[in-house]
Structures are given as structure tokens and as C-alpha cells.
Amino acid sequence: MKSTNHKQLSLSLALIVSFVAATILFCWFYFFKKFDVVFILAFSVLIFGTIYFFATYFFQVYMVEKIRLIYKNIHNYKISKKENETQQRIISKKSLEEVDTEVKAWIEENKEEVAELKRLEQYRREFLGNVSHELKTPLTNIQGYVLTLLDGGVDDEQTAKSFLQRAERNIDRMIEIIDDLEEISQLESGIQILKTSTFDLASLTREVIDLLETKAEIFNIKLTFAEPYEFPIKVSADKENLKKVLANLIDNSIKYGHNSKGKGKTKISFFDMDEYVLVEITDQGMGISEEHIPRLFERFYRVDKNRSRDVGGSGLGLAIVKHIIEAHRQSINVRSTLGVGSTFAFTLKKG
Numbered sequence: 001m002k003s004t005n006h007k008q009l010s011l012s013l014a015l016i017v018s019f020v021a022a023t024i025l026f027c028w029f030y031f032f033k034k035f036d037v038v039f040i041l042a043f044s045v046l047i048f049g050t051i052y053f054f055a056t057y058f059f060q061v062y063m064v065e066k067i068r069l070i071y072k073n074i075h076n077y078k079i080s081k082k083e084n085e086t087q088q089r090i091i092s093k094k095s096l097e098e099v100d101t102e103v104k105a106w107i108e109e110n111k112e113e114v115a116e117l118k119r120l121e122q123y124r125r126e127f128l129g130n131v132s133h134e135l136k137t138p139l140t141n142i143q144g145y146v147l148t149l150l151d152g153g154v155d156d157e158q159t160a161k162s163f164l165q166r167a168e169r170n171i172d173r174m175i176e177i178i179d180d181l182e183e184i185s186q187l188e189s190g191i192q193i194l195k196t197s198t199f200d201l202a203s204l205t206r207e208v209i210d211l212l213e214t215k216a217e218i219f220n221i222k223l224t225f226a227e228p229y230e231f232p233i234k235v236s237a238d239k240e241n242l243k244k245v246l247a248n249l250i251d252n253s254i255k256y257g258h259n260s261k262g263k264g265k266t267k268i269s270f271f272d273m274d275e276y277v278l279v280e281i282t283d284q285g286m287g288i289s290e291e292h293i294p295r296l297f298e299r300f301y302r303v304d305k306n307r308s309r310d311v312g313g314s315g316l317g318l319a320i321v322k323h324i325i326e327a328h329r330q331s332i333n334v335r336s337t338l339g340v341g342s343t344f345a346f347t348l349k350k351g
């Protein structure tokens with residue numbers, strides 16, 4: 001479509017009107033057989049000038065001012081007098097089509113913003129619901145144990161001890177959930193700045209394995225390396241955060257890594273990938289069916305809700321892991337086959 005601004009509109013209007021006036025004059029002179037070309041020309045120029053002047057003024061006042069108001073509203077302008085004049089000059093050069101395109105683009109942008117706000121609102125609601133649900137379960141359990149103790153359970157030493165131990169386990173679970181929530185909110189707000197250093201990934205993994213060895217024995221899981229990795233595997237990353245990543249993934253392989261015979265083996269492998277090291281943690285557990293994979297790293301997402309709560313998961317582990325890996329500008333993914341096992345793989349920059 002042809003571009004039109006207010007000066008071009010005035011020009012077209014003045015040309016049309018002066019042409020019509022000249023034609024009428026010409027016909028009038030022709031009718032009375034009295035030609036005065038100079039007069040026709042002078043009259044047309046006068047008409048042209050007057051129309052052009054008034055039309056420009058009119059469009060300036062009504063059109064450009066109205067457009068400027070639209071611009072002011074859509075861009076939420078708060079400008080000085082000087083900026084106002086500059087802006088007016090810019091707008092007066094714009095064609096109506098340009099203004100139309102810009103307003104349409106602004107509407108689209110706003111639609112996207114509103115959709116994003118709605119999505120965030122829904123996410124916030126779900127998140128609050130999840131948090132209260134997660135905290136309510138252990139709290140209700142603790143209330144139950146305390147009430148039983150008050151109802152006379154406290155008189156029997158054996159019962160009292162057992163109920164207090166159960167209450168303590170539920171308190172631990174609440175603390176774990178709150179710690180994870182704190183961790184995730186720090187990661188999301190960007191308060192946590194990575195303290196990157198170069199260290200040996202193999203020895204950090206050995207440290208994590210030592211910490212989880214007892215739990216692995218209880219769950220009948222053998223923790224192994226794919227190779228002896230006697231030489232250092234140098235990576236550049238935030239050591240403390242990486243320890244959390246390894247602890248979460250190895251802990252999951254212990255909790256969900258047993259086969260139908262009730263036992264399993266976790267294998268940790270490192271692969272050289274030019275600038276990066278690929279880390280894989282493979283288990284022989286029940287696996288994860290395909291429909292769960294896209295949502296696995298969401299907060300509080302669980303494949304088997306009861307099993308996860310039984311083994312003491314907060315449902316936030318993988319969300320924290322993903323945040324940490326992404327803060328390192330790397331990625332994490334999962335491959336899994338039902339009944340065979342799962343592999344969680346992520347990359348790290350070599351140190």
C-alpha cells in the first residue's frame with residue numbers, strides 16, 4: 001500500500017481542489033468566450049496555496065496531535081518540552097500505514113505480555129498449592145503423633161520413643177523441603193553468583209559417593225565408576241553447587257534405582273568431548289515412561305507420588321539440578337527405558 005503522511009494528504013487535497021477550480025474557471029471562460037490564462041493560473045495557485053496551508057494546519061492539529069496521544073499512551077511517554085517537539089517532528093514524518101503497523105505490533109506485544117502474565121499467575125497458584133500440600137502432610141503426621149502421646153501414649157516408654165522418632169523424621173522432611181525451597185528461590189532470583197574454580201571432578205564425585213554409601217547399602221544399590229579415573233578430570237565450575245548436582249542425581253539413583261529383585265547398580269561415567277566433559281549417571285531402576293520426561297525437571301513433579309514421598313523426596317531435587325546446570329550455561333537431559341533404567345547426562349566446561 002502507498003505510504004501517506006499528513007503533508008502528502010494536504011498536497012493531494014490542494015492539487016485536486018485547485019484542479020477542479022481551474023477546470024470550472026476554464027469552462028466558465030470557455031462558455032463566455034473570454035480567456036484569461038494568467039487569471040486562471042493565479043487563481044489556481046492561490047486556491048492551491050490556501051488549501052495546502054489550511055489542510056496542513058488542520059491535519060497537524062487534529063491528526064498528528066491525535067497520533068501523538070496514541071504514541072504517548074502506548075509507549076507511556078513522560079517527556080520534556082524539547083523531546084516533545086522532536087517527537088512531534090518524527091511523528092509528522094510518519095505515514096498512516098507506519099502508524100497502523102506500529103499500533104498493531106504494540107497490540108501483539110501486549111497480547112503476548114498478558115498471556116505470559118496469565119501463565120505466571122497460574123504457575124504461582126500451582127506453586128503455592130504444591131508448597132502448602134507438601135508441608136501439610138508431615139505437619140498432619142506430627143500432629144497425629146503428638147495427639148496420640150497426649151492421649152496417654154506418653155505413659156508407655158516404648159510407644160513414646162517410637163512416636164517421637166516418627167515425629168522427628170517428619171520434622172526433618174519439613175526442614176528438607178524448606179531448605180530446597182530456599183535454594184530454588186535463591187537460584188531463581190539470581191542472588192547466587194557462581195564461584196567458578198578449576199577442580200578434579202572425579203575426586204568430588206568420590207566425596208559424594210562416600211557421603212551416600214550408607215544410604216546406598218540400605219537401599220541395596222552398588223555405586224560404581226565406569227572406569228578407575230585415576231587421573232584428574234579437570235572442570236571449571238562452582239564446586240559447592242556441583243556437589244549438590246551430583247548428590248541429587250546419585251541420591252535419586254539410589255532411591256529409584258532398584259530393579260524387580262530389589263537391588264541395583266549406579267554407574268558414573270565421564271566422557272571427553274573436546275571443550276567439555278560429559279557426565280552420565282546411569283541406574284538399573286524402574287525407568288521413567290516417555291510422557292513424564294518433558295516435565296521431570298519441574299518443581300514438585302513426581303512420577304510416582306507415593307514412592308517419592310516414601311523415600312523422602314521433596315520433589316525439588318531435579319528442578320535445583322537443572323537451575324545449577326543452566327547457570328553454568330550447560331544442559332542436562334535424561335534417557336530412560338521402563339524396566340531397564342535411566343541415565344541423567346550433563347556437560348561441564350573443561351578446566
Ligand code: ADP
Pocket residue numbers: 248252253255256257283285286287288296301302303304308309312313314315316317318319342
Ligand atoms: P524427589 O525429591 O521426589 O526425588 P526429584 O526432583 O529429585 O524429586 O525427582 C522428581 C521425580 O523424578 C521423582 O519423584 C521420581 O519420580 C523421578 N525420578 C528422578 N530420578 C529418577 C530415577 N533415577 N529413576 C526413576 N525416576 C526418577
